[in-house]
Amino acid sequence: MPKIVDHNERREHIADAATQVIIREGFERLTMREIAAAAGYSHGAIARYFPTKESLLTASFVRLHVEANGRILTEVAGKRGLDALEQMCREILPFGELGPKYARVVIAFWDHASQDTRITQIHRENNQRWRDQFRRFLVEAREDGELAAHIDIDTAVGEVASRNAGWQMVSVLLPEAAGDERIEAGLQALLAELRGRTPDEPGRAAS
Secondary structure (H helix, E strand, O other), X not given: OOOOOOHHHHHHHHHHHHHXXXXXXXXXXXXXXXXXXXXXXXXXXXXXXXXXXXXXXXXHHHHHHHHHHHHHHHHHXXXXXXXXXXXHHHHHOOOOOHXXXXXXXXXXXXHHHOOOHHHHHHXXXXXXXXHHHHHHHHHHHHHOOOOOOOOOHHHHHHHHXXXXXXXXXXXXXXXXXXXXXXXXXXXXXXXXXXXXXXXXXXXXXXX
């Protein structure tokens, strides 16, 4: 019997290989030959699934995004409000050893998204889903009395999204200014702002 090929599994394997090569070499130095070697397939096999470097970059970004979504769903299960928002941010922010490495893929994708309307749309759709989740958690925080009265939810959604994106860039372009301790301090400062108090101030949320 001929071997049954799982094409989705093969695409994911190639996308994972592309991620590792981008982390190691950077996107501009990425070659289809390197991807083929990392994935263990021929150049022709790679090209059948991903005809261009940009299509590989997009697949790599989407794969990372899907994996992050899976972790987010697990971490926010049973949580709501600012507790859920904090857990979601922890899965997006570049913590640990892998966070800054994956951020290299994200930043390369952003660069190409700014020049290609098709890639821009892919980014917009993924980003909007996260913004919708931020909004839901902030609405819950307001319902639960966690959110400071002066906080505008639309503004807060943009602030949360911008800070998460900002730390991605800092972790890659200025790593000495990032690191887990500084990212943690930034996250706690953001949550304190949303609660209407200083990061080290105890007590209930402002009303």
